Amino acid sequence: MIGFIGTxxxxxxxxxxxxxxxxxxxxxxxxxxxxxxxxxSGTTIAGASNPGKWQDEPGGGGFNxxxxxxxxxxxxxxxxxxxxxxxxxxxxNAAEAAGINDLAQVFLDRATPSYSAILEHSGDxxxxxxxxxxxxxxxxxxxxxxxxxxxxADCDAILCDxxxxxxxxxxxxxxxxxxxxxxxxIAISPAKVGRLAGIFEHLTALFLNRAExxxxxxxxxxSDLWPQGLRAQGIKRAVITRGAQPVLGFEExxxxxxxxxxxxxxxxxxxxxxxLAAATMHALANGIEFCDAVxxxxxxxxxxxxxxxxxxxxxxxxxxxxxxxxxxxxxFLS
Numbered sequence: 001m002i003g004f005i006g007t008x009x010x011x012x013x014x015x016x017x018x019x020x021x022x023x024x025x026x027x028x029x030x031x032x033x034x035x036x037x038x039x040x041s042g043t044t045i046a047g048a049s050n051p052g053k054w055q056d057e058p059g060g061g062g063f064n065x066x067x068x069x070x071x072x073x074x075x076x077x078x079x080x081x082x083x084x085x086x087x088x089x090x091x092x093n094a095a096e097a098a099g100i101n102d103l104a105q106v107f108l109d110r111a112t113p114s115y116s117a118i119l120e121h122s123g124d125x126x127x128x129x130x131x132x133x134x135x136x137x138x139x140x141x142x143x144x145x146x147x148x149x150x151x152x153a154d155c156d157a158i159l160c161d162x163x164x165x166x167x168x169x170x171x172x173x174x175x176x177x178x179x180x181x182x183x184x185x186i187a188i189s190p191a192k193v194g195r196l197a198g199i200f201e202h203l204t205a206l207f208l209n210r211a212e213x214x215x216x217x218x219x220x221x222x223s224d225l226w227p228q229g230l231r232a233q234g235i236k237r238a239v240i241t242r243g244a245q246p247v248l249g250f251e252e253x254x255x256x257x258x259x260x261x262x263x264x265x266x267x268x269x270x271x272x273x274x275x276l277a278a279a280t281m282h283a284l285a286n287g288i289e290f291c292d293a294v295x296x297x298x299x300x301x302x303x304x305x306x307x308x309x310x311x312x313x314x315x316x317x318x319x320x321x322x323x324x325x326x327x328x329x330x331x332f333l334s
Contacts, residue, residue, distance in 0.1 A: 030062025030161030084108030201234035271310030
């Protein structure tokens with residue numbers, strides 16, 4: 001039974017007692033494109049040529065989460081748009097390799113979106129450019145296709161990202177409400193999180209980072225007031241990542257923090273938030289209470305930042321449980 005409505009109680013069970021075996025039918029609606037990441041080899045020098053290496057791989061918030069959900073044993077269908085170019089074919093091949101049911105709309109005369117990022121030698125992001133114009137063609141009419149209507153009706157839960165236009169997100173929310181399906185969202189970026197404003201009140205959970213939380217609440221609002229600021233806009237449950245600082249979560253009248261465990265070496269932060277969202281949703285679907293579901297999410301993010309891939313190939317149920325054992329229990333702030 002899907003466990004998205006349970007409230008968070010003070011944790012009393014050991015990590016070894018959690019058994020995530022329920023296979024959930026997830027529908028993911030969002031970005032699936034090419035991630036291009038350059039990693040600087042030494043100290044970053046602004047305004048100059050820096051030696052480094054490029055790495056290309058299919059990615060996108062929704063697509064990363066979809067692959068992670070499939071790796072954890074779920075049945076995953078993905079709805080996205082892509083171009084009819086060689087890059088789009090690579091994304092299609094990656095979806096097939098991951099076992100994802102691909103319901104993409106292909107625009108033969110368009111280029112597949114891309115995300116190009118420059119990373120410090122440490123793995124931290126310097127700057128990124130998102131070439132995502134094709135997503136503007138992801139209209140609400142797409143959701144009326146018979147295959148997509150059936151996918152919404154047949155799934156157990158829906159996860160979307162803010163790469164979609166606001167009107168399409170609203171239509172997806174209306175379908176989720178009509179079919180009584182839990183809907184969660186990944187904020188993607190400070191520039192895009194505002195697209196979710198029209199569906200905040202319908203979200204089961206929102207996953208965002210500190211820059212995105214500041215964009216929603218206002219730059220002058222201190223981080224300790226973010227839960228109140230998000231609640232004031234209709235958000236009932238959220239997870240806010242803050243880099244190496246404790247992850248902040250809330251639901252109903254509970255606010256909690258969870259400290260990410262130390263890692264030996266940070267390789268690449270790309271995809272960490274998507275992994276957190278996927279593993280949290282996976283745990284919620286298995287009846288785990290929210291605060292401990294977020295601990296599973298942090299465990300998946302920990303695996304991801306130690307991998308050169310946005311969807312780490314070594315993420316599975318066994319490695320997730322091993323990483324979960326290293327995540328401290330939630331500390332309740334209210």
